[in-house]
Amino acid sequence: MAGAFRPVDGNRHSHVPPYRLALGPGPEPGRGRRTGGHRAWRVRALLPGVPVRHLGRQVGPGGHRRRFARNRGRSVIMADPLKGLSVLLVGCGKMGGAMLLGWLGQGLARENVVVVDPGAGTSVPEGVRSVTPEEAAHLTPRPDLCVVAVKPQTIKTVLPAYAALAAQGTTFLSVAAGTTLAGLDQALGGNAAVVRAMPNTPAAIGRGMSVLVANDRVSDVARAAAEALMRAVGTVAWVEDEALIDAVTAVSGSGPAYVFLLVETLAEAGRAAGLPGDLADLLARQTVTGAGALLDAMPDDPATLRRNVTSPGGTTAAALDVLMAEDALAPLMRRAILAAQHRSRELAS
Ligand SMILES: NC(=O)C1=CN([C@@H]2O[C@H](COP(=O)(O)OP(=O)(O)OC[C@H]3O[C@@H](n4cnc5c(N)ncnc54)[C@H](OP(=O)(O)O)[C@@H]3O)[C@@H](O)[C@H]2O)C=CC1
Numbered sequence: 001m002a003g004a005f006r007p008v009d010g011n012r013h014s015h016v017p018p019y020r021l022a023l024g025p026g027p028e029p030g031r032g033r034r035t036g037g038h039r040a041w042r043v044r045a046l047l048p049g050v051p052v053r054h055l056g057r058q059v060g061p062g063g064h065r066r067r068f069a070r071n072r073g074r075s076v077i078m079a080d081p082l083k084g085l086s087v088l089l090v091g092c093g094k095m096g097g098a099m100l101l102g103w104l105g106q107g108l109a110r111e112n113v114v115v116v117d118p119g120a121g122t123s124v125p126e127g128v129r130s131v132t133p134e135e136a137a138h139l140t141p142r143p144d145l146c147v148v149a150v151k152p153q154t155i156k157t158v159l160p161a162y163a164a165l166a167a168q169g170t171t172f173l174s175v176a177a178g179t180t181l182a183g184l185d186q187a188l189g190g191n192a193a194v195v196r197a198m199p200n201t202p203a204a205i206g207r208g209m210s211v212l213v214a215n216d217r218v219s220d221v222a223r224a225a226a227e228a229l230m231r232a233v234g235t236v237a238w239v240e241d242e243a244l245i246d247a248v249t250a251v252s253g254s255g256p257a258y259v260f261l262l263v264e265t266l267a268e269a270g271r272a273a274g275l276p277g278d279l280a281d282l283l284a285r286q287t288v289t290g291a292g293a294l295l296d297a298m299p300d301d302p303a304t305l306r307r308n309v310t311s312p313g314g315t316t317a318a319a320l321d322v323l324m325a326e327d328a329l330a331p332l333m334r335r336a337i338l339a340a341q342h343r344s345r346e347l348a349s
């Protein structure tokens, strides 16, 4: 992976490299201006039963890494990179809806977004136009970017309706797992500017991780616009080698599910150890969110933070002897990641 992406050098303000790691600045959930209730609706769709704070424009750094990147790179970060950008969103389900929330919260004008989703109905945010695929294909002026967030199994039948937009110069950004740049281009008529992005659902609260790769028809301006859209919902990295996206999908695209499973299994183990169910649920949730927040806030690597918990000869060491055994978590995680990577490759066909 070393050398596969280039880090942004925040001191070289005159130079915007074509491939880079763009650490933050992600938006700050719950801070900044208040926004409409429909956004909370969408987050609730992802996190039912959890109190939802509104998204707001980023007003301050949330962790040591984001503070660092933000301060050093301040003069290359435009105040309102989404202002003036026009976006057609095809597919407003869990992932498309999560991104839309972030974009609106970060300054994308409602009148500059159009949504196509036969299944979304009234859940499209107030002030955002909803159209049919036929209407979308003839939008004037044509959108700068068309973000496609439909299922990989249907994307190749959905895209041909938008070939005219691609021919007129709209850049397409697909978040579909598996579907390759070549496959997307072919479905769009064979001469399209296409970006692939692999985000994840923490985008709904501005804490997503997205990895991008583009074909060579994507202009520098469109590349910057695609990056601005994804940065509005979290951290962005670019790769040059598209084959890496299958592993990215396995690690960060699907990754939130593994963390949620950890919470579930930790709570279950707590119950088995004699805790009342609701207390076990609370301990598991708070432990994982607290540990994640600590990881975000501290400069230490995760191994150091783990060692900080582990007293010699103590309880953590006893548990880690089980979890870190040769045949325990590490090989299990490797197998899980390989299975997801394999499935991502399968979805390409
Ligand atoms: N969920 C995740 O964590 C992640 C998902 N992705 C990718 O995002 C994409 C969407 O996944 P996800 O959001 O989970 O799935 P969803 O099913 O929640 O969203 C897809 C949406 O597209 C709608 N849709 C179906 N056909 C069309 C059409 N012809 N035009 C416009 N919209 C249409 C669906 O409506 P209906 O329900 O009525 O069919 C649905 O609302 C996938 O390709 C997936 O690989 C990428 C990273 C993470």
Ligand SMILES: O=C(O)[C@@H]1CCC=N1
Residues within 6 Å of the ligand: 177, 249, 253, 254
């Ligand atoms: O499960 C999936 O296929 C999608 C892609 C990554 C997360 N969800």
